Amino acid sequence: MLFGSTRVRTAPAPVRSTSLIKALCLCLSLVLFPLSAAPPAAADSTAAPLTSHLESCLAAPGVRRDVEVVEDPTPEPTDDPLFHTHYDTDVLGKVFEDGAWQTRFRVYYQGQQHALAVKVADLLTRFYCYGRERLDPSGAFISPVHSIAMPDGSERAEPTNFYLDNGHPGGGRESDGRMYMLQSSTPRNPLEVVREVAHEFSHLTVPGIHEFSDSAAPEDWLNGYLGESLYMEWLGDDTEQTVIPAATVSNWSAGRQRVLEDAFLKLGPQRLLREPAAHFWEVAGLLLYLKQLYGTEAMARVLKFSNDFRRNTASAITLNMDDALSTEKWDSVTVPGGLAAPIDGDADPGANPQNSVSIAPGAAVRAWVFLHAGAHRLKIAVDGVNWRLRGARIGSGKAWAPLGTVTAGTASIDFPASGSGWYETQWRNTGSQPMNLLGWTWQRATGEGTKQ
Ligand SMILES: [Zn+2]
8 A cells, every 4th residue: 555545636716706896996997898809710620539528537525536546466576668778667656447446557667766757647637637627527637547458359448657767867758658757866856757747647637729830939839839828737736745735736726827817917808819839938928817707627628629629729719709608608797806907006915815905095997708799798796885987888988878876785787799809898987985896797788588
């Protein structure tokens, strides 16, 4: 027994704020700018990954160990296909799946690296479970498990190999469905071990977007860097102590995601969508920002559409967003106040920057949201004294449309049909007291009327 209890717990759903807005301020102003969609890319089809239904991987605590690492009872000497290094020893990463323990990973090592091999195998099995739980429901988890044909015509699921290679320089590497940690005996910060494993695993399991012309892009495919922040976020949700404290990996992932989202917001959707291929990190930020707005499932759906029809180029990102979010499920989106950034004056993040923003008198904030074509109803809830909504401007932004007075309670404002794209919303506190903005909700009108 190497890891006595390696159960993984289902993480809470992504934080979504409510539309309740507590306020002490008096006035708001709101600005909208639609953006055009990217040109369509050629459609094609790809072979579906081998998938199997998974129910038990993240079973409730106390039910069963769902991932585990064990010694290989029958180790077979092997040479890795890339460097032809010889290995005599390995450990197995197992997942309880389809009603039985399945060997999903073999981690090969040499010499004194048994402990590191166990850590890597533990991470791989957990990442596998997180991917199945969080990406697979949207069809966005590419299983690393491959089937091989047997002489009798049947198929056998083949584990994925990971090699601890001490004979070659470098960090992590993925090659033809196999993963490596190079210079494996070089001391590493545990966080870096986690990141390298998450990064290489992401190259195998997260749909890729590529063909960037960005000179700042560290590699052609986005899935390594995008996926590592996702898998590390989910590892941070794990209530079990793993190879690293959950808070450490959570903080790292949250910080990385914030940096990428800020890069996207700083550039702005207009500039990004004019030339998405030129902005590797900003496209990652866009997808993570979309996760904040619509949730993990929606972001995963965008990745799935990127993968399904070989629309996996950076320039197809808006087309994939449009298709992925076109169902009724995404007709409503709540923008957390914490996503709003100051324009001028004082605007301080609230106690929880994900959920609210404090706006001083005279100050303004803005936030971007991706909306589908159609008429929309903006819904806000006011708690406290009267608010007065100064107006709104749409499109060119030259004309203000008076929208009347909003008193205490819930207010709805209808906007006429407009095109699909990113919209900027601005809120200005023209009152004399600070205002705490938690968020606001856009509801797309469907059919005859507007849904409530
Ligand atoms: Zn990479």
